Amino acid sequence: MTQERKSVDAAQLQRSLRFSRLPEPVRLEDTVEERPAAPHDSVSGAYNADWWLIRMGGL
Structure with a gap:
């Protein structure tokens, strides 16, 4: 009869x-x-209501 040996190598143990x-x-x-x-420009305090229009090239 053949007996199975269970040997666990170090790599298998780590896995x-x-x-x-x-x-x-x-x-x-x-x-x-x-x-x-x-960031909000709080130093100049300038507010331009049409900023989005200018920025997106609408003018």
Whole structure:
């Protein structure tokens, strides 16, 4: 009769420890970063109501 030997090498042991469980779930709050796209120019205090029109080439 042949007996099976179960030998686990170091690489196989590392793989089984690494992939034996799922990673911790990531919360949705940790995946989102909120910040303004462009800082507000509060130094000059200038406000142009038609800025979007000028910026988008409407004039």
